[in-house]
Amino acid sequence: MANTTVPEVFATETPEATVEIDAGAGKHVEPMLWGLAPYQWVSISMLVLLLFAFFGAKVHKTIAGGLDGKIAAIKQQLDEAKQLRAEAEALRKEYADKIAGAEKDAEAMLENAQHEADAILEKAEADSKAMVERRKRMAEDKIAAAEREAVEDVRNRAALAATSASRKLIGEKHDAEADKALADKVIAGI
Template sequence: MADTVPEVFTTEAAEAYTEEGHGGAPTHVEPELWGLAPFQVVSVAMFVLLLIAFFGAKVHKTIGGGLDARIAAIRTQLDEAKQLRAEAETLRDEYAAKIKGAEQDAEAMMTNARHEADALLAKAEADSTAMVERRKRMAEDKISAAEREAVEEVRNRAVFAATTASRKLIAAKHDAEADRALADQVIANI
């Protein structure tokens, strides 16, 4: 081979690699790739290209079929996801309505409880006022009964004292003669 290194860009014509052949005459040397001549490299390349085209089409169909199946599975999953999302939104709306209803029920219950508590408080105040009035009347009745009893007792004692005193006076000042005159007078008045 020649000692010169080919330049990538040259303005001069590239020199052909030559070897000295038989008898010193130069011979043209063809480039080789893995020990194959250029027409053989082209033949192998065409053969590989045809194999790729033949089997590649089948592989392409297999890959395409697999991708189509995967796309169909993904579409099915997306449809299921859309359906689940719609169901979830329906459930969310339903529960939001239930929560709103529960809040309104709770508010109504609180209002009702306040009204009942106010009514119970008013009733308790009225009952306690009535009870105080009853007890006051009972105390007044007991006081008046005690006064009546005291007055009655004073009267009874006064009557007893008066009868005792009158007996003593009558016994001391009246004798049998005065009793007869008094009895005659009472009989005459009848």
């Protein structure tokens, strides 16, 4: 024989908290939680659900409004980033143009410096030729002056030698009588 036992029913509340319903055939006891019957719990749940749906819709609007605000802020940041990028591109182009201009200026300056260096070199060569020519003339003038001095000195020495030789010859060949006759002749010529 099978063990036939009747299952036990555990009540969650004490028997005072149960409501008896007379259905005619037997007594049925409804369970209760914190003094509320199941239909009351269903009513409270529906009320909470309706309140959540009502306020939840407002929360949804608030969340949607916040998200829309964030989207607008992100769009504004993107627009600012596009504007900054355009400004950066313009600055980059401007500086690239400045660099190209600076390179052209540098090339022009280099060419100008080369021309100036060539001109300075030509002038230096001309100046050095002129200086060599001046020094050559100065040397020639010094040589000519030295020649003149040497010729003058030779003449002076020759004159001195001739004077002393003539003095000697005159001294030897002329005496007092010849001097007297010469002096008379000179005086008579005057």
